[in-house]
Amino acid sequence: MKPRLTTVRAKLTALVALTAIVTLTSLPVLSWIMDRQLIDEVDDRVPEAVRGFGLELEGDLRDLATIVEQLSSQADVRAALRSRDARDVASLGTIFHNAYPQIDLVFFDAAGRRVAQIEVDAPPEDMRTVPELAGLAADQEFQGVIEHGCETGAGAPPAFVVAKRIRDAGAVIACLPLDADYLKEVQQKLGLELAFVAPDKGGTIGNTSRFPVASLTYATTGPTLVNAGKDDWALARIALKSMPSLKGNYGVVVALAVTDIRNIVRHNLAWAMAVLLAATVLSIALGARLASVMSRALSRVNTALQKLQNHEYVHVDMIHTGDEIEDLAIGFNTMVDGLKERDKLRTTFGKYMTQTVMEHLMKGKVQLGGETLTVTILFSDIRSFTTISEEMNDAQALVRLLNEYFTEMVSIVMQEDGVVDKYIGDAIMAVFGAPVSKKDDAVRAVRAAVRMRTALSDLNKRLTARGMRPLRTGIGVHTGVVVAGNIGSEQRMEYTVIGDAVNLASRLETSTKEMGVDVLISSDTYELVKDTCIAQAIREITVKGRSEPVMTYEVRGLRDASEVPAP
Secondary structure, eight states: OOOOOOSHHHHHHHHHHHHHHHHHHTHHHHHHHHHHHHHHHHHHHHHHHHHHHHHHHHHHHHHHHHHHHHHHHOHHHHHHHHTTOHHHHHHHHHHHHHHSTTOEEEEEETTSBEEEEESOSSOOSBGGGSHHHHTOOTTOEEEEEETTTTOOSTTOOOEEEEEEEETTTEEEEEEEEOSHHHHHHHHHHHOOEEEEEOTTTOSEEEEOTTOOGGGGGGOOSSOEEEEETTEEEEEEEEEOTTSOOTTOOOEEEEEEEOHHHHHHHHHHHHHHHHHHHHHHHHHHHHHHHHHHHHHHHHHHHHHHHHHHHTTOOOOOOOOOOSSHHHHHHHHHHHHHHHHHHHHHHHHHHTTTSOHHHHHHHHTTOSOTTOEEEEEEEEEEEETTHHHHHHHOOOHHHHHHHHHHHHHHHHHHHHHTTOEEEEEETTEEEEEESSSSOOTTHHHHHHHHHHHHHHHHHHHHHHHHHTTOOOOOEEEEEEEEEEEEEEEEOSSOEEEEEESHHHHHHHHHHHHHHHHTOSEEEEHHHHHHHTTTEEEEEEEEEOOTTOSSOEEEEEEEEETTSOOOOOO
């Protein structure tokens, strides 16, 4: 019968012991692998270095070509060359030189005579004295390496050169000297030692300070490991087609220092052996202890989870392990609090909105930054409520009256899939179409208004029977575009709608008293509900902020039912 590990503690202890055994038996293999890693690292990094230099070079050549193309295409440059205006040419060229300070510029007129230069000490007086450029035809471009670049001095370094002859105007030459500054810049970017190799001599024409010049002859097109004194290097030769000259292609040799890599590998191997031996002993000693702590912690979480399945929202006793298990306990407790709050929110939301809208909000589908929606807004307000408040000396009775009224009205709003946005004193603001939009939002809003009017009539009968003053309300309904979303401060936010449409709906509600009607809708809403309700045009009203007046309609009833009389 095979032994079974039935607890987390036993399994973790066995895992630690097995890991220690495997580690000890793998030390010889680790030594061989780390030695091979050095070789593989060189094989990987040298091609990467070569590719990196190639990309750097291509970028520099593109910069040269871009500058030449932009200068040669500018009408101001062509005009200045035709007139041999050195000052204007230099001024225009300086704009580009400021963006690319490492690039030298020389300008020639149509006859090949020099007009101006930027950052060039001894430029050629005549372009035709430069063999590579002597036969350059109109609108023709040259790209390659010139032995002394834009200079004529014998000690000047070679340079990447892009030149273009402009028809009937002259020529623009851009040079990037392959000097010590360029080598240093590339070395800092790529972390490589570099040497440029002349096509005819085979020796270096420039190299970085640490480049192993004595080992240059060992460089091949593939990575080669060489030793130069106390240092180890990986060399690779690059024959770049992008560096042609009259004498052939210039070459580049890249050198990657691998001494540190070799030392690190050996040092790490020695430390790894020592640490592994110590860790093996320590891990076995601590493994059982750790397994015990983890087992107890997980057992607590499991117990709380089983209670949660029975809808018992209990916290896990705090587990101070300082690791993911403690985070798990904290996260579990946070989840329990969230579930309790979610149930509380679900209960609270159910008092203000329908089940469909509540599910939409609970799933987080409302955009935090707000969204533009077309909705129908309903405003309802009790007329002369201030007088009613003054007549009622009992504050508790006044609150009971409002609650009875709100219960009747809000129930109708929710039955019509509306959302109670807010209570404003004795007024109700309801929204149809946010956050969940429906095709018949306007119809449902108007139907809710008619039903609220009918419900108020029934409520007034009960109030009269109790010897209380009946209530009269005004209801305004408008359909328009609003911004809907969570609005407020970081400490407290609420989902609501804002915009001109809200203001107009409120204005319609206010106008019901002036016009002597109970339910007033705008022309925008009327166009959407005219086939389902009985409405009569009243008159136009002027709304602040709107250039055009708004036509209003009194809603008398619904077409699919008998006319609902005003209370």
